[in-house]
Amino acid sequence: MLTFRSISALTKYLEKFSDAEAKIGFVPTMGSLHDGHISLIDKSIKKSSITVVSIFLNPTQFNDNKDLQEYPVDHEADFRILKEYDNQLVLFVPETKEIYGDSIETKKYSFSGLDMYMEGSSRGNHFNGVITVVEKLFEIVKPDYAFFGEKDFQQLRIVESFVKAKSLNIEIIRCETKRSYDGLALSSRNKKLNNSSKKIASNLYKALRFARDNFDKLEISEIVSSIEKKFHKISEISLEYFLIADESKLHPTNQKYDGVKYRAFIAAKINNIRLIDNINLN
Numbered sequence: 371m372l373t374f375r376s377i378s379a380l381t382k383y384l385e386k387f388s389d390a391e392a393k394i395g396f397v398p399t400m401g402s403l404h405d406g407h408i409s410l411i412d413k414s415i416k417k418s419s420i421t422v423v424s425i426f427l428n429p430t431q432f433n434d435n436k437d438l439q440e441y442p443v444d445h446e447a448d449f450r451i452l453k454e455y456d457n458q459l460v461l462f463v464p465e466t467k468e469i470y471g472d473s474i475e476t477k478k479y480s481f482s483g484l485d486m487y488m489e490g491s492s493r494g495n496h497f498n499g500v501i502t503v504v505e506k507l508f509e510i511v512k513p514d515y516a517f518f519g520e521k522d523f524q525q526l527r528i529v530e531s532f533v534k535a536k537s538l539n540i541e542i543i544r545c546e547t548k549r550s551y552d553g554l555a556l557s558s559r560n561k562k563l564n565n566s567s568k569k570i571a572s573n574l575y576k577a578l579r580f581a582r583d584n585f586d587k588l589e590i591s592e593i594v595s596s597i598e599k600k601f602h603k604i605s606e607i608s609l610e611y612f613l614i615a616d617e618s619k620l621h622p623t624n625q626k627y628d629g630v631k632y633r634a635f636i637a638a639k640i641n642n643i644r645l646i647d648n649i650n651l652n
């Protein structure tokens with residue numbers, strides 16, 4: 371597996387794949403790889419001539435410096451996982467300076483309301499930070515395909531709309547959320563949960579399943595209030611939001627309309643570890 375730390379070395383290598391038939395697949399990550407990332411990488415390898423995996427802990431998408439400092443980092447373990455892929459992928463692990471130069475600046479974007487709720491309202495400048503780095507990485511890698519997990523569905527929708535607005539020739543491939551046996555969505559942040567917190571965290575998935583199983587039977591407001599009541603009784607979880615929104619605009623709603631796709635979204639803290647998850651309802 372080739373590893374690149376500089377933009378110039380990576381772009382020079384990728385020139386080999388610049389003809390029309392060769393396809394570059396891209397899996398951007400912040401490291402601390404788990405089976406969710408692996409499934410994105412496997413999809414990319416199947417579909418592309420070469421896969422680029424980036425590991426870059428992007429400072430501009432953290433609104434809380436403590437959260438950034440405490441984000442799980444384990445490059446050794448990541449390299450061990452990726453090495454197994456041999457020459458099917460290349461790894462890009464830049465330093466912050468390589469990506470941002472001397473000033474770490476966040477660009478401002480308009481996301482046409484996709485960032486109005488959920489992570490957009492809870493985490494300040496988060497999506498401006500995400501798209502600042504995604505835009506830079508897309509310019510460097512020039513992928514034909516980029517793979518994003520549905521676990522961060524709002525991020526996925528914002529990336530899709532950014533690519534469309536900029537008319538970039540990149541196909542965004544949606545990848546299903548990977549879960550552990552009890553439904554907990556795989557996430558790098560799970561590494562910070564101990565076993566008992568993991569058990570408690572599975573309540574997030576139970577809430578999403580309740581919403582899916584009852585979507586046709588109950589009013590949205592009944593689903594939401596039932597979940598809120600349930601979480602009120604679990605002292606170890608602090609529920610930040612549970613809501614149902616349409617998949618395309620991501621606006622919370624209490625109404626169901628025919629032909630519209632809906633998702634349930636949840637964010638909660640367990641022992642101060644913030645987790646998010648979502649599920650499709652119809």
Ligand code: PAF
Pocket residue numbers: 398399400426428431500503504522525
């Ligand atoms: O989903 C992530 O891991 C990050 O938000 C991304 C897309 C790699 C940008 O830093």
